[in-house]
Amino acid sequence: MIVLLGGEKGGTGKTTLATNLAVLRASFGKDVLIVDTDRQESASSWCYVREADNITPRISSVLKFGAGVRNELRELKSKYDDIIVDSGGRDSVELRSAMLTADVAIIPMRATQFDLWTISRLSKLVDEVIQVNEGLRVCLMINAASTNPSVKEAEEAEEYLSTFTNLRMLKTIVKERIAFHKAAAEGLSITELVPNDSKAADEITQLYEEIFNEI
Numbered sequence: 001m002i003v004l005l006g007g008e009k010g011g012t013g014k015t016t017l018a019t020n021l022a023v024l025r026a027s028f029g030k031d032v033l034i035v036d037t038d039r040q041e042s043a044s045s046w047c048y049v050r051e052a053d054n055i056t057p058r059i060s061s062v063l064k065f066g067a068g069v070r071n072e073l074r075e076l077k078s079k080y081d082d083i084i085v086d087s088g089g090r091d092s093v094e095l096r097s098a099m100l101t102a103d104v105a106i107i108p109m110r111a112t113q114f115d116l117w118t119i120s121r122l123s124k125l126v127d128e129v130i131q132v133n134e135g136l137r138v139c140l141m142i143n144a145a146s147t148n149p150s151v152k153e154a155e156e157a158e159e160y161l162s163t164f165t166n167l168r169m170l171k172t173i174v175k176e177r178i179a180f181h182k183a184a185a186e187g188l189s190i191t192e193l194v195p196n197d198s199k200a201a202d203e204i205t206q207l208y209e210e211i212f213n214e215i
Contacts, residue, residue, distance in 0.1 A: 002073055002083045003211060004102040008118040008125075010089030012108040013143045015042045016180050017207070018086040019059070023189035024208045026057035030081040034061040037069055037098060038088035049187030069097035077101075091125065099129045102136060104215055106170075108143035109161070111153035116160055123164045130166070137215055141170040141207070147177065168215075172207040175199070 003021070005014040018034060026032045036043040047061035060080075064072050069085075076083055085102065087095045099105055107122060109115045119140070126138050140161050145154040154173055161169050179197035183190050190200045 001104065001212070002077060002085065002098075002102045004085040004087060004095075004098045004105040005108065006085070006087035006095045006098065006105060007089055007107040007109070008091045008095075008122055009109070009115050012089060012110055012115065013174070013180075014038075014089065014108055015046070015086050016184060017106070017108055017143065017174070017204075018043055018084050019046050019184065020180075020189045020191070020204045021208055021211065022059050022084050023057065024191060024204065025082050025084070025212065026059060027191075032059060033076060033080040033083050034059060035069075035073065035076070035083055035085045035098075036061055036063050037065060037092075037094035038086055039065065040088065043086040046184060046187055051187075053187055055187055055192075065094060067093050067097050069094050070100045073098065073101040091121070096125070096129070099125075099136060100133050102133070104211065105136060105138045106211065107138065107140050107167070109140055109157065110144050111142055111146075111157040116157060119161060119164060119167070123166055126166050137168065138166065139168045139170050139211075139215065140164075142173045144176040145173050147175045170207070170210055172203065172210050174203045174207060 005018045022032045022034050034043050044061050085098045142154045177200045179200045183193040190204050
């Protein structure tokens with residue numbers, strides 16, 4: 001399966017989600033490849049740290065740019081059990097090309113008005129893409145939400161996002177936690193970090209189950 005982490009807004013935590021999902025998938029014996037189409041190369045850098053420290057399971061990664069991403073993903077699909085694509089936070093040729101080949105596109109959103117304003121454009125893009133890739137399933141999710149129970153931005157954002165009929169809203173909400181940053185710096189996933197942040201690990205595990213076993 002090809003799972004794309006993308007969107008038109010930067011800073012939504014796409015790379016964090018991509019790397020954590022890749023480790024969980026590999027822990028179930030799947031041969032996983034991260035395709036990094038973001039010119040910041042954050043996912044690739046994480047993989048390099050992981051490989052240098054001999055952390056297992058090993059997560060392979062490649063950098064791919066340009067309109068050729070679509071055909072390259074098609075070729076790679078036969079060589080791996082699963083491919084996770086980390087796309088930059090903008091409407092790019094790489095994002096569009098990956099959407100034409102992906103099975104599932106996950107669009108992380110922060111519960112802010114700036115992020116929500118991008119959804120109508122995304123919805124129009126999805127309408128264009130599914131004319132070619134009819135089987136694409138596009139899902140929105142709230143990421144990096146406040147851990148303060150008095151902050152209701154996530155609930156308000158969910159209500160607004162549910163109005164877009166061509167976009168599915170995931171149930172899982174991942175909260176903003178410092179443990180994610182600590183894990184990334186060490187080339188780890190949140191489920192590998194010691195000491196463990198059980199709440200963060202539970203959220204990522206729930207997200208994994210929803211993407212790979214429920215969609």
